[in-house]
Amino acid sequence: MIMQNLERREYKKVYVSDISDTRKIQYAFEKLLYVPDKELKPRIIKVLIQYLTDKLNNYSYPLKLFIAKQGRIITGVVVCQIDPEYRSYSRKCGTFGWLYAHNFESCKALMSRCELLMREHKIRKLRGPINYPKLIGGIGFQIKGFEEKMMGGVNYHHPNIRELKFLDQLGYERESKYSCVLVTQDNWKKGNEVDNSIKIGYKTIEEFKNLFDEIRSLVKKSFHSVLADAPGGRNRLEEMAYLFSLVPKSHYKLSDNFNPEDWTDIPAFIETLNSSNLENVITWMPMAFDRETDELVGLIISLPNLYQIWKEQPLTDDNVDTVIISKKHTGKGIFSILNNIGRVVLKINGIEYVEGTTIWSNNDRAIKTIFPHSKPIREYLVMQKRLRA
Numbered sequence: 053m054i055m056q057n058l059e060r061r062e063y064k065k066v067y068v069s070d071i072s073d074t075r076k077i078q079y080a081f082e083k084l085l086y087v088p089d090k091e092l093k094p095r096i097i098k099v100l101i102q103y104l105t106d107k108l109n110n111y112s113y114p115l116k117l118f119i120a121k122q123g124r125i126i127t128g129v130v131v132c133q134i135d136p137e138y139r140s141y142s143r144k145c146g147t148f149g150w151l152y153a154h155n156f157e158s159c160k161a162l163m164s165r166c167e168l169l170m171r172e173h174k175i176r177k178l179r180g181p182i183n184y185p186k187l188i189g190g191i192g193f194q195i196k197g198f199e200e201k202m203m204g205g206v207n208y209h210h211p212n213i214r215e216l217k218f219l220d221q222l223g224y225e226r227e228s229k230y231s232c233v234l235v236t237q238d239n240w241k242k243g244n245e246v247d248n249s250i251k252i253g254y255k256t257i258e259e260f261k262n263l264f265d266e267i268r269s270l271v272k273k274s275f276h277s278v279l280a281d282a283p284g285g286r287n288r289l290e291e292m293a294y295l296f297s298l299v300p301k302s303h304y305k306l307s308d309n310f311n312p313e314d315w316t317d318i319p320a321f322i323e324t325l326n327s328s329n330l331e332n333v334i335t336w337m338p339m340a341f342d343r344e345t346d347e348l349v350g351l352i353i354s355l356p357n358l359y360q361i362w363k364e365q366p367l368t369d370d371n372v373d374t375v376i377i378s379k380k381h382t383g384k385g386i387f388s389i390l391n392n393i394g395r396v397v398l399k400i401n402g403i404e405y406v407e408g409t410t411i412w413s414n415n416d417r418a419i420k421t422i423f424p425h426s427k428p429i430r431e432y433l434v435m436q437k438r439l440r441a
Contacts, residue, residue: 064122066161071119072108074101080119080129084152086210089202095362096188100150103185104131114173118165120158128158132166133184137285140179140436146170148180149189151215159218170439179227179436183207187291187358191410192230192432200429203371204295204358206232206409207432219435227436229413233426235372235406238395240425243388246320250386251343252393253324254333257296264289266348270376292353292373296334298361303401304331315400321393335401336370338394340386350377350386352394354406370398372408375418387421 071077078101087093107115113133120128130151138147148166153159170178183189190207198211220226246252255263268285312325324338340350353376357369377386395406408426411418 066120066122066127066157068118068120068161068165070165071117074105076119077101077104077117080126081150083126084129085150086152086208087202088198088208089359092202092359092362099185099188107133114169116165116169118162120153120162122158127155128153128162130162130166131184132169132178134170134173134175135184137287138182140177143177144175146173146175146178147182147184148178149183151181153215153218155214156218156221159215160222163219163222167437167439171441176439176441177436178439179434181207181434185291186288187295190432192228192434195431195433196428197232197430200232201369202359203232203369203407203409205355205371205373206407206430216433216435222437224435224437226433228434230410230432230434231413231428232407232409232430232432233411233422234429235391235408235422235426237425238392238399240388240391242385243390243392244318245385246318246389247384249343250320250349250384250389251341252320252389253339253341254328254330254335254337254397255339256333257293260296260334260337261290261293263348267351267376270348270351270378273379292355295355295358296336298358299356299367300361301331303367304335306331306400310400316393316396318392320389321396324393325397330397330400335397336394338390338397340381340390348378349381350390351375352387352390354394354398366402368403368405370403370406372406373410382417 071080078097081097081100085093085097087096104117107113108117115131115133117131118129119126130148132146132148134146138145148163151162153162167178181193182191186205188204190205192207193213193216194207194209202208264286267289312322315325316322336354336356338352339348341347342349352372353374355371355373356367357371360367360369375387398406407429408422410432411422413419
Protein backbone atom coordinates (compact mmCIF):
# COMPACT_ATOMS: atom_id res chain seq x y z
CA MET A 53 0.00 0.00 0.00
CA ILE A 54 2.85 2.42 0.87
CA MET A 55 4.59 1.69 -2.43
CA GLN A 56 1.36 2.30 -4.35
CA ASN A 57 0.93 5.68 -2.64
CA LEU A 58 4.51 6.64 -3.51
CA GLU A 59 4.00 5.61 -7.14
CA ARG A 60 0.81 7.65 -7.40
CA ARG A 61 2.69 10.67 -5.96
CA GLU A 62 5.44 10.29 -8.58
CA TYR A 63 2.89 10.77 -11.37
CA LYS A 64 1.00 13.68 -9.83
CA LYS A 65 1.56 17.02 -11.56
CA VAL A 66 4.24 19.19 -9.98
CA TYR A 67 3.22 22.70 -8.99
CA VAL A 68 5.88 25.28 -8.15
CA SER A 69 5.16 28.35 -6.04
CA ASP A 70 7.21 31.47 -5.37
CA ILE A 71 7.08 31.67 -1.55
CA SER A 72 7.83 34.58 0.77
CA ASP A 73 5.75 33.55 3.80
CA THR A 74 8.19 32.81 6.65
CA ARG A 75 6.04 30.05 8.14
CA LYS A 76 5.77 28.20 4.84
CA ILE A 77 9.51 28.53 4.21
CA GLN A 78 10.30 27.21 7.67
CA TYR A 79 7.92 24.29 7.23
CA ALA A 80 9.51 23.37 3.89
CA PHE A 81 13.02 23.29 5.33
CA GLU A 82 11.88 21.39 8.41
CA LYS A 83 10.59 18.72 6.02
CA LEU A 84 13.40 18.69 3.46
CA LEU A 85 16.66 20.05 4.92
CA TYR A 86 19.23 17.40 5.70
CA VAL A 87 21.61 18.14 8.59
CA PRO A 88 23.98 15.37 9.78
CA ASP A 89 23.85 16.62 13.38
CA LYS A 90 20.11 16.84 14.14
CA GLU A 91 20.78 19.02 17.21
CA LEU A 92 21.99 21.81 14.90
CA LYS A 93 19.07 21.72 12.43
CA PRO A 94 16.76 24.20 14.27
CA ARG A 95 19.57 26.76 14.65
CA ILE A 96 20.56 26.42 10.99
CA ILE A 97 16.97 26.90 9.85
CA LYS A 98 16.61 29.95 12.10
CA VAL A 99 19.68 31.65 10.59
CA LEU A 100 18.62 30.67 7.07
CA ILE A 101 15.11 32.08 7.57
CA GLN A 102 16.56 35.34 8.90
CA TYR A 103 18.84 35.64 5.85
CA LEU A 104 16.03 34.86 3.39
CA THR A 105 13.61 37.24 5.10
CA ASP A 106 16.11 40.11 4.88
CA LYS A 107 16.67 39.48 1.16
CA LEU A 108 12.99 38.93 0.31
CA ASN A 109 12.13 42.22 2.00
CA ASN A 110 14.71 44.00 -0.15
CA TYR A 111 12.77 44.39 -3.41
CA SER A 112 15.86 45.51 -5.31
CA TYR A 113 17.66 42.23 -4.55
CA PRO A 114 16.82 39.44 -7.05
CA LEU A 115 16.06 36.39 -4.90
CA LYS A 116 13.28 33.84 -5.15
CA LEU A 117 12.48 30.81 -3.05
CA PHE A 118 10.58 28.17 -4.98
CA ILE A 119 8.71 25.26 -3.42
CA ALA A 120 7.49 22.24 -5.42
CA LYS A 121 4.40 20.30 -4.41
CA GLN A 122 2.64 17.22 -5.71
CA GLY A 123 -0.81 17.27 -4.29
CA ARG A 124 -0.42 18.47 -0.71
CA ILE A 125 3.08 17.02 -0.34
CA ILE A 126 6.15 19.28 -0.52
CA THR A 127 8.58 17.53 -2.86
CA GLY A 128 11.27 20.14 -3.40
CA VAL A 129 12.75 23.53 -2.57
CA VAL A 130 15.42 25.80 -4.04
CA VAL A 131 16.74 29.33 -3.47
CA CYS A 132 17.73 31.24 -6.60
CA GLN A 133 19.46 34.62 -6.52
CA ILE A 134 21.74 37.11 -8.25
CA ASP A 135 24.14 38.40 -5.62
CA PRO A 136 25.93 41.55 -6.84
CA GLU A 137 29.14 40.48 -5.09
CA TYR A 138 29.23 36.94 -6.48
CA ARG A 139 31.48 36.34 -9.46
CA SER A 140 32.37 33.32 -11.55
CA TYR A 141 35.64 33.80 -13.44
CA SER A 142 35.20 37.57 -12.80
CA ARG A 143 31.78 37.66 -14.49
CA LYS A 144 28.35 38.31 -13.03
CA CYS A 145 26.52 35.06 -12.53
CA GLY A 146 23.32 33.71 -11.00
CA THR A 147 23.31 31.00 -8.36
CA PHE A 148 20.99 28.38 -6.94
CA GLY A 149 21.30 26.83 -3.49
CA TRP A 150 19.58 24.82 -0.78
CA LEU A 151 18.27 22.50 -3.50
CA TYR A 152 16.30 19.48 -2.29
CA ALA A 153 14.06 17.41 -4.56
CA HIS A 154 12.33 14.09 -3.91
CA ASN A 155 12.18 13.22 -7.60
CA PHE A 156 13.36 14.28 -11.05
CA GLU A 157 10.05 15.93 -11.99
CA SER A 158 10.20 18.24 -8.96
CA CYS A 159 13.84 19.12 -9.60
CA LYS A 160 13.12 19.87 -13.25
CA ALA A 161 10.20 22.14 -12.35
CA LEU A 162 12.24 24.02 -9.72
CA MET A 163 15.24 24.56 -11.96
CA SER A 164 13.01 25.72 -14.83
CA ARG A 165 11.79 28.53 -12.59
CA CYS A 166 15.38 29.40 -11.62
CA GLU A 167 16.41 29.53 -15.27
CA LEU A 168 13.43 31.72 -16.10
CA LEU A 169 14.43 34.15 -13.34
CA MET A 170 17.94 34.34 -14.79
CA ARG A 171 16.62 35.08 -18.29
CA GLU A 172 14.34 37.80 -16.92
CA HIS A 173 17.46 39.52 -15.53
CA LYS A 174 19.52 38.79 -18.69
CA ILE A 175 21.88 36.44 -16.82
CA ARG A 176 23.28 33.73 -19.06
CA LYS A 177 24.97 31.46 -16.53
CA LEU A 178 23.57 29.64 -13.50
CA ARG A 179 25.85 27.91 -10.95
CA GLY A 180 25.33 26.00 -7.77
CA PRO A 181 24.77 24.93 -5.23
CA ILE A 182 26.03 28.13 -3.63
CA ASN A 183 24.30 28.06 -0.26
CA TYR A 184 23.97 31.49 1.34
CA PRO A 185 24.79 32.56 3.98
CA LYS A 186 28.16 30.81 3.91
CA LEU A 187 28.21 30.90 7.70
CA ILE A 188 25.85 27.89 7.63
CA GLY A 189 26.08 26.94 3.96
CA GLY A 190 28.92 26.67 1.50
CA ILE A 191 29.90 25.72 -2.02
CA GLY A 192 29.05 22.62 -4.04
CA PHE A 193 27.43 19.20 -3.71
CA GLN A 194 29.38 17.01 -1.31
CA ILE A 195 30.63 13.82 -2.96
CA LYS A 196 33.24 12.59 -0.43
CA GLY A 197 33.87 12.85 3.31
CA PHE A 198 30.35 12.30 4.62
CA GLU A 199 31.73 10.80 7.83
CA GLU A 200 33.67 13.97 8.75
CA LYS A 201 32.51 16.36 11.49
CA MET A 202 30.35 19.35 10.55
CA MET A 203 32.34 22.53 10.04
CA GLY A 204 30.82 26.01 9.78
CA GLY A 205 31.03 27.37 6.23
CA VAL A 206 31.27 23.88 4.69
CA ASN A 207 28.37 22.25 2.85
CA TYR A 208 26.87 18.95 3.95
CA HIS A 209 24.69 16.45 2.10
CA HIS A 210 23.23 13.01 2.52
CA PRO A 211 25.51 10.29 1.07
CA ASN A 212 22.65 9.11 -1.18
CA ILE A 213 22.32 12.49 -2.85
CA ARG A 214 19.75 12.54 -5.68
CA GLU A 215 19.91 16.12 -6.86
CA LEU A 216 23.36 15.80 -8.44
CA LYS A 217 22.10 13.10 -10.82
CA PHE A 218 18.91 15.05 -11.53
CA LEU A 219 20.97 18.06 -12.64
CA ASP A 220 23.10 15.79 -14.85
CA GLN A 221 19.89 14.83 -16.65
CA LEU A 222 18.89 18.48 -16.96
CA GLY A 223 22.06 19.39 -18.84
CA TYR A 224 24.07 20.91 -16.01
CA GLU A 225 27.84 20.50 -16.33
CA ARG A 226 30.02 19.31 -13.43
CA GLU A 227 32.15 22.40 -13.89
CA SER A 228 34.33 22.85 -10.78
CA LYS A 229 35.65 20.59 -8.07
CA TYR A 230 36.68 21.74 -4.60
CA SER A 231 38.52 19.94 -1.84
CA CYS A 232 38.74 20.32 1.92
CA VAL A 233 41.98 19.14 3.51
CA LEU A 234 43.10 18.32 7.02
CA VAL A 235 46.37 20.21 7.54
CA THR A 236 48.63 17.52 8.97
CA GLN A 237 51.90 19.48 9.22
CA ASP A 238 52.01 22.35 11.70
CA ASN A 239 55.24 23.84 10.44
CA TRP A 240 56.08 24.48 6.79
CA LYS A 241 59.83 24.76 6.17
CA LYS A 242 59.55 27.73 3.81
CA GLY A 243 57.79 29.75 6.50
CA ASN A 244 60.52 29.78 9.14
CA GLU A 245 62.53 32.65 7.65
CA VAL A 246 60.87 36.06 7.58
CA ASP A 247 62.32 38.82 5.41
CA ASN A 248 63.11 41.99 7.36
CA SER A 249 60.80 43.96 5.06
CA ILE A 250 57.77 41.99 6.32
CA LYS A 251 55.98 42.51 9.62
CA ILE A 252 53.45 39.99 10.97
CA GLY A 253 50.55 41.25 13.06
CA TYR A 254 47.05 40.68 14.40
CA LYS A 255 44.08 43.06 14.60
CA THR A 256 41.07 43.56 16.84
CA ILE A 257 37.57 43.12 15.39
CA GLU A 258 37.18 46.89 14.99
CA GLU A 259 40.57 47.20 13.30
CA PHE A 260 39.61 44.32 11.00
CA LYS A 261 36.42 46.21 10.01
CA ASN A 262 38.50 49.30 9.23
CA LEU A 263 40.59 47.17 6.86
CA PHE A 264 37.61 45.91 4.81
CA ASP A 265 38.28 48.20 1.84
CA GLU A 266 41.99 47.39 1.80
CA ILE A 267 41.26 43.66 2.01
CA ARG A 268 38.75 43.84 -0.84
CA SER A 269 41.28 45.74 -2.94
CA LEU A 270 43.90 43.09 -2.20
CA VAL A 271 41.43 40.35 -3.20
CA LYS A 272 40.72 41.96 -6.55
CA LYS A 273 44.41 42.51 -7.30
CA SER A 274 45.39 39.02 -6.20
CA PHE A 275 42.90 36.51 -7.62
CA HIS A 276 39.41 37.89 -8.12
CA SER A 277 39.56 37.33 -11.88
CA VAL A 278 40.98 33.81 -11.57
CA LEU A 279 38.90 31.78 -9.14
CA ALA A 280 35.69 30.13 -10.33
CA ASP A 281 33.68 31.04 -7.22
CA ALA A 282 35.32 34.14 -5.80
CA PRO A 283 34.63 34.89 -2.13
CA GLY A 284 32.00 37.50 -1.42
CA GLY A 285 32.71 41.16 -0.86
CA ARG A 286 31.89 43.39 2.07
CA ASN A 287 28.89 41.31 3.17
CA ARG A 288 31.07 38.25 3.53
CA LEU A 289 33.66 40.18 5.57
CA GLU A 290 30.90 41.49 7.83
CA GLU A 291 29.67 37.92 8.26
CA MET A 292 33.18 36.92 9.34
CA ALA A 293 33.39 39.80 11.82
CA TYR A 294 30.06 38.70 13.28
CA LEU A 295 31.37 35.16 13.73
CA PHE A 296 34.49 36.45 15.51
CA SER A 297 32.23 38.41 17.86
CA LEU A 298 30.56 35.16 18.96
CA VAL A 299 33.80 33.66 20.31
CA PRO A 300 33.72 33.70 24.13
CA LYS A 301 36.31 35.99 25.75
CA SER A 302 37.42 33.02 27.84
CA HIS A 303 38.81 31.40 24.69
CA TYR A 304 41.53 34.07 24.43
CA LYS A 305 42.58 34.03 28.09
CA LEU A 306 46.34 33.51 28.48
CA SER A 307 48.01 31.77 31.39
CA ASP A 308 49.59 34.02 34.02
CA ASN A 309 53.05 32.73 33.14
CA PHE A 310 52.65 33.06 29.35
CA ASN A 311 56.03 33.42 27.63
CA PRO A 312 56.30 33.67 23.80
CA GLU A 313 59.66 31.90 23.81
CA ASP A 314 57.96 28.79 25.18
CA TRP A 315 56.03 28.56 21.90
CA THR A 316 58.53 29.57 19.19
CA ASP A 317 62.21 30.33 18.67
CA ILE A 318 61.74 32.33 15.45
CA PRO A 319 62.64 36.00 16.21
CA ALA A 320 59.97 37.50 13.91
CA PHE A 321 57.28 35.36 15.56
CA ILE A 322 58.46 36.29 19.06
CA GLU A 323 58.25 39.95 17.97
CA THR A 324 54.65 39.37 16.83
CA LEU A 325 53.63 37.65 20.07
CA ASN A 326 55.22 40.39 22.17
CA SER A 327 53.64 43.23 20.17
CA SER A 328 50.13 41.75 19.93
CA ASN A 329 47.65 41.75 22.78
CA LEU A 330 46.54 38.16 22.17
CA GLU A 331 43.61 38.47 24.56
CA ASN A 332 42.03 41.26 22.47
CA VAL A 333 42.94 40.56 18.82
CA ILE A 334 41.44 38.08 16.33
CA THR A 335 43.91 35.24 16.80
CA TRP A 336 42.37 33.37 13.84
CA MET A 337 43.73 35.86 11.33
CA PRO A 338 47.49 36.46 10.89
CA MET A 339 48.37 39.36 8.56
CA ALA A 340 51.54 40.36 6.74
CA PHE A 341 52.43 44.04 6.24
CA ASP A 342 55.17 45.90 4.42
CA ARG A 343 57.28 47.10 7.34
CA GLU A 344 58.13 50.42 5.65
CA THR A 345 54.70 51.42 4.21
CA ASP A 346 52.38 49.37 6.49
CA GLU A 347 50.63 48.13 3.33
CA LEU A 348 48.72 44.86 3.76
CA VAL A 349 50.43 42.27 1.56
CA GLY A 350 48.87 39.03 2.76
CA LEU A 351 46.52 37.40 5.24
CA ILE A 352 44.94 34.11 6.19
CA ILE A 353 41.34 34.34 7.32
CA SER A 354 40.61 31.36 9.52
CA LEU A 355 37.28 30.90 11.22
CA PRO A 356 36.18 29.22 14.44
CA ASN A 357 33.75 26.34 14.04
CA LEU A 358 30.35 28.00 14.49
CA TYR A 359 28.76 24.70 15.46
CA GLN A 360 31.09 24.27 18.44
CA ILE A 361 30.10 27.77 19.57
CA TRP A 362 26.40 26.96 19.24
CA LYS A 363 26.81 23.74 21.24
CA GLU A 364 28.85 25.63 23.87
CA GLN A 365 31.78 23.26 23.41
CA PRO A 366 35.44 24.25 23.89
CA LEU A 367 36.76 25.61 20.60
CA THR A 368 39.21 23.16 19.04
CA ASP A 369 38.49 23.50 15.29
CA ASP A 370 39.79 25.98 12.73
CA ASN A 371 38.45 26.52 9.20
CA VAL A 372 41.03 28.13 6.89
CA ASP A 373 38.51 29.96 4.74
CA THR A 374 40.54 32.41 2.64
CA VAL A 375 44.20 33.03 1.84
CA ILE A 376 45.13 36.25 0.05
CA ILE A 377 48.69 37.10 -0.98
CA SER A 378 49.65 40.19 -2.97
CA LYS A 379 50.82 39.35 -6.48
CA LYS A 380 53.93 41.45 -5.87
CA HIS A 381 54.84 39.23 -2.92
CA THR A 382 54.13 35.74 -4.26
CA GLY A 383 57.02 33.30 -4.12
CA LYS A 384 58.41 34.88 -0.94
CA GLY A 385 56.97 32.29 1.42
CA ILE A 386 54.38 34.62 2.95
CA PHE A 387 51.64 31.97 2.84
CA SER A 388 53.94 29.55 4.69
CA ILE A 389 55.01 32.26 7.16
CA LEU A 390 51.38 33.10 7.97
CA ASN A 391 50.57 29.41 8.32
CA ASN A 392 53.43 28.86 10.78
CA ILE A 393 52.72 31.85 13.02
CA GLY A 394 49.01 31.11 12.69
CA ARG A 395 49.45 27.57 13.97
CA VAL A 396 51.53 28.78 16.92
CA VAL A 397 48.89 31.32 17.97
CA LEU A 398 45.99 28.93 17.45
CA LYS A 399 47.73 26.32 19.61
CA ILE A 400 48.18 28.87 22.39
CA ASN A 401 44.37 29.01 22.51
CA GLY A 402 43.88 25.24 22.28
CA ILE A 403 43.15 24.88 18.54
CA GLU A 404 44.55 21.60 17.23
CA TYR A 405 42.27 20.73 14.28
CA VAL A 406 42.94 22.84 11.17
CA GLU A 407 41.02 22.28 7.93
CA GLY A 408 41.62 24.10 4.68
CA THR A 409 38.26 24.37 2.95
CA THR A 410 36.89 24.73 -0.61
CA ILE A 411 40.22 24.67 -2.42
CA TRP A 412 39.59 24.90 -6.17
CA SER A 413 41.17 22.01 -8.08
CA ASN A 414 42.32 24.37 -10.87
CA ASN A 415 44.12 26.73 -8.49
CA ASP A 416 47.59 25.26 -9.10
CA ARG A 417 49.37 27.64 -6.74
CA ALA A 418 47.12 26.70 -3.81
CA ILE A 419 47.32 22.98 -4.63
CA LYS A 420 51.13 23.02 -4.76
CA THR A 421 51.39 25.02 -1.53
CA ILE A 422 48.77 23.27 0.61
CA PHE A 423 48.49 19.66 -0.50
CA PRO A 424 52.04 18.53 0.42
CA HIS A 425 51.22 19.40 4.04
CA SER A 426 47.67 18.08 4.07
CA LYS A 427 45.30 15.15 3.66
CA PRO A 428 42.18 15.54 1.46
CA ILE A 429 39.07 14.64 3.46
CA ARG A 430 36.06 16.12 1.58
CA GLU A 431 35.22 16.87 -2.04
CA TYR A 432 32.53 19.02 -3.66
CA LEU A 433 31.19 19.63 -7.16
CA VAL A 434 29.70 22.87 -8.48
CA MET A 435 27.26 22.50 -11.37
CA GLN A 436 26.80 25.04 -14.14
CA LYS A 437 24.49 25.65 -17.06
CA ARG A 438 24.79 28.24 -19.81
CA LEU A 439 21.37 29.59 -20.67
CA ARG A 440 20.13 30.53 -24.09
CA ALA A 441 18.35 33.82 -24.56
